[in-house]
Amino acid sequence: MAVGKGSAGRMTESTVIPLIKAKMGQSLRIQSLPHGKLRAYFIRLGISEGDVAVCHERLPGGTVVLRKNRQEIAIGHKLAGEILVIVVKKERSV
Amino acid sequence: MTPDDLHARVPHREQHRHVELGFLQQDLSVAKIVLVGNPNVGKSLIFNALSGLYVDVSNFPGTTVEIERGRYKGFELFDTPGIYGVSSFNDEERVARDIILTADIVLNVVDGTHLERDLFLTQQLIDMGKKMTVLVNFMDEVEKHRIDIDLDRLSHFLGVDVFPITAINGIDPQLIDLAVSSAREGTQRRELHSYLHSMLSMMGSQGEALLVLEGDETVADRHGVAVGLRREELYVDRRNRVNYIVNQILRDIHPHNRFSELLGRWSVNPITGVPLLLLVLYCAYLFVGKLVAQDIVGFTEGEIGKNLWEPWIRGVVGSLMPLSSWLGSLLVGEFGVITLTTTYLLFLLLPLVAAFYIALSILEDSGYLPRLATMVDRGLGFLGLNGRAVIPLILGFGCVTSATITTRLLNTEREKTIATAILQFAIPCSAQIAVIAALLAGAGFGVMILYTVVIVAVLISVGTVLNRMLKGSPEPLLLDLPPLRLPKSKNVMRKTYIRTSQFMKEAAVWFFAGALAVGIADVTGALEFLQKAIMPLTTRWLQLPPEAATAFIMGVVRRDFGAAGLYQMNLEPFQILVALITITLFVPCVASLMVMMKERGLKEGLVIWASTWVVAFFIGGVVSQIVM
Numbered sequence: 001m002a003v004g005k006g007s008a009g010r011m012t013e014s015t016v017i018p019l020i021k022a023k024m025g026q027s028l029r030i031q032s033l034p035h036g037k038l039r040a041y042f043i044r045l046g047i048s049e050g051d052v053a054v055c056h057e058r059l060p061g062g063t064v065v066l067r068k069n070r071q072e073i074a075i076g077h078k079l080a081g082e083i084l085v086i087v088v089k090k091e092r093s094v
Numbered sequence: 095m096t097p098d099d100l101h102a103r104v105p106h107r108e109q110h111r112h113v114e115l116g117f118l119q120q121d122l123s124v125a126k127i128v129l130v131g132n133p134n135v136g137k138s139l140i141f142n143a144l145s146g147l148y149v150d151v152s153n154f155p156g157t158t159v160e161i162e163r164g165r166y167k168g169f170e171l172f173d174t175p176g177i178y179g180v181s182s183f184n185d186e187e188r189v190a191r192d193i194i195l196t197a198d199i200v201l202n203v204v205d206g207t208h209l210e211r212d213l214f215l216t217q218q219l220i221d222m223g224k225k226m227t228v229l230v231n232f233m234d235e236v237e238k239h240r241i242d243i244d245l246d247r248l249s250h251f252l253g254v255d256v257f258p259i260t261a262i263n264g265i266d267p268q269l270i271d272l273a274v275s276s277a278r279e280g281t282q283r284r285e286l287h288s289y290l291h292s293m294l295s296m297m298g299s300q301g302e303a304l305l306v307l308e309g310d311e312t313v314a315d316r317h318g319v320a321v322g323l324r325r326e327e328l329y330v331d332r333r334n335r336v337n338y339i340v341n342q343i344l345r346d347i348h349p350h351n352r353f354s355e356l357l358g359r360w361s362v363n364p365i366t367g368v369p370l371l372l373l374v375l376y377c378a379y380l381f382v383g384k385l386v387a388q389d390i391v392g393f394t395e396g397e398i399g400k401n402l403w404e405p406w407i408r409g410v411v412g413s414l415m416p417l418s419s420w421l422g423s424l425l426v427g428e429f430g431v432i433t434l435t436t437t438y439l440l441f442l443l444l445p446l447v448a449a450f451y452i453a454l455s456i457l458e459d460s461g462y463l464p465r466l467a468t469m470v471d472r473g474l475g476f477l478g479l480n481g482r483a484v485i486p487l488i489l490g491f492g493c494v495t496s497a498t499i500t501t502r503l504l505n506t507e508r509e510k511t512i513a514t515a516i517l518q519f520a521i522p523c524s525a526q527i528a529v530i531a532a533l534l535a536g537a538g539f540g541v542m543i544l545y546t547v548v549i550v551a552v553l554i555s556v557g558t559v560l561n562r563m564l565k566g567s568p569e570p571l572l573l574d575l576p577p578l579r580l581p582k583s584k585n586v587m588r589k590t591y592i593r594t595s596q597f598m599k600e601a602a603v604w605f606f607a608g609a610l611a612v613g614i615a616d617v618t619g620a621l622e623f624l625q626k627a628i629m630p631l632t633t634r635w636l637q638l639p640p641e642a643a644t645a646f647i648m649g650v651v652r653r654d655f656g657a658a659g660l661y662q663m664n665l666e667p668f669q670i671l672v673a674l675i676t677i678t679l680f681v682p683c684v685a686s687l688m689v690m691m692k693e694r695g696l697k698e699g700l701v702i703w704a705s706t707w708v709v710a711f712f713i714g715g716v717v718s719q720i721v722m
Contacts, residue, residue: 061472076571
């Protein structure tokens with residue numbers, strides 16, 4: 001998996017992180033979803049690769065609630081570890 | 095529009111059918127209208143309004159597993175489980191898929207506040223070539239949230255008619271007639287359409303061809319063809335098209351923090367969510383545990399059941415035969431089929447179960463449960479469970495029997511087994527909790543803490559052990575969180591009525607059978623023999639008085655019976671601890687066992703049941719040997 005690093009090799013704004021590492025309020029671009037059935041579920045619910053969604057909640061155990069427009073999707077910690085995202089905006093949009 | 099006019103406008107049934115539907119196989123001359131939509135979009139409300147039949151309405155994604163069929167102006171009308179797409183990822187989808195495949199007309203219900211999500215299914219139905227109309231529901235909320243939807247343009251993009259509705263305020267039959275008569279195929283991608291038609295020689299219909307192309311193994315098997323590999327490509331395409339349409343027709347979204355949104359956040363985050371859960375549970379306790387279980391049941395069971403009904407029926411039976419005869423005691427004795435069963439069913443269970451379902455329906459319709467499931471998902475993962483399992487576990491504190499039924503909403507057999515076992519082992523039901531609490535209060539704070547620690551430890555152990563023993567791992571949580579909505583009392587009462595009557599119908603038979611079995615054991619002396627047989631266990635291993643054996647035997651029939659039996663004995667604080675631990679872990683009540691065998695199968699049910707005997711006496715004995 002190509003990890004987005006700056007030209008000097010430093011971690012930059014476009015660094016790819018697993019969703020589980022995202023912080024509350026961050027806008028995230030979905031970089032990669034797990035394959036198979038789960039991927040189909042995500043696409044149906046309105047989340048596909050390239051979309052931007054907000055990390056609406058990040059629970060202590062790693063469970064994440066993603067929000068895209070009015071749609072809220074809860075994602076368990078294991079699954080959140082398999083989804084790769086890029087932080088596109090850091091401000092909290094609570 | 096008269097029914098004849100309507101029928102004249104509706105296309106005739108398609109003749110090619112390859113789907114075997116069992117009970118759905120019906121009169122081929124009658125056209126079939128099917129309601130399809132995502133979970134919680136109001137399909138069931140529309141179904142009820144049209145067919146006049148009662149049907150289960152549910153808010154937790156995917157709980158409407160049973161299919162409801164009704165009649166509307168001579169058409170057959172079907173409700174389907176809420177689904178996000180047509181495929182065979184789970185039972186609901188498989189059921190919905192087969193009904194959709196045989197539908198002549200699809201009424202696609204979508205949530206106006208969630209178009210981006212809902213139109214995926216709409217576009218898939220269009221791609222299947224179904225004759226359909228779209229009903230955009232929740233228009234009241236759309237207006238309230240100042241969402242501007244251009245319905246004409248939506249209709250233009252989809253190629254089918256689109257009607258705005260607010261189902262909760264009632265359904266205009268004229269609008270439905272219009273929706274049915276104007277149903278037609280929507281706009282399909284030309285390339286896909288021709289490709290699907292080239293497959294028709296092997297398939298029954300365009301819909302089946304699409305599903306095969308999208309990798310549906312069941313449909314492919316039916317036609318003896320290889321599954322297609324284009325799911326991903328078609329899904330992404332469809333998603334892009336839906337996003338494009340939504341961008342074109344949806345304007346002026348004013349994002350704002352409403353109270354319900356804030357409450358939604360609070361209920362998911364443990365810091366605010368746990369106090370909120372405690373508040374919810376406390377309210378449920380006040381209603382179910384206090385008002386109904388104590389005050390109302392106290393009156394119905396104590397006054398009506400024990401003081402009016404039982405003496406009266408004993409008098410009637412007594413005039414026909416001596417009460418001490420074996421038939422007399424079987425009918426109206428301590429475990430009498432007429433006395434015990436009627437009192438329990440009508441005067442104890444009926445009010446309890448109704449109250450319980452009112453509380454459950456309110457929780458479901460509010461959209462709170464999926465949020466609770468999200469909050470506890472991580473914790474339950476250690477027990478091999480998905481967050482959804484919190485629902486049966488919490489319900490278990492009300493009534494283990496009905497909670498066992500709700501394990502159906504879990505996705506895998508593995509999780510159903512674990513949840514059922516935890517329920518049967520370590521969750522005391524409300525009837526038992528009342529007696530346990532009274533006993534513990536007398537035994538002191540230290541005993542209370544020890545008791546709680548032991549029971550929680552067993553609960554965690556049962557989950558952990560089964561999690562290791564059973565193959566597989568917990569399903570990952572991926573849950574659509576519906577908006578928090580204020581439940582409508584009409585809906586809550588209708589749901590409560592359907593569920594309560596279903597429960598009573600199912601429970602009645604088992605109660606009669608259970609009472610009869612114990613009654614026979616009583617008159618034949620088997621009950622007494624059993625009490626004597628386990629006596630060494632009670633006196634030596636558990637170090638309890640000999641009468642405790644009777645309490646345990648009674649506990650087999652009903653858990654609170656057992657606890658109540660202990661209440662009448664003079665026990666030392668540590669004896670109370672041992673006795674309560676044993677009786678809590680001990681076998682579930684007869685009704686619960688019956689339901690468990692029905693849900694989980696005879697073998698698994700009996701294994702769990704037998705294990706509770708072993709574990710209860712083992713743990714109780716170990717605690718007894720340590721503390722005394």
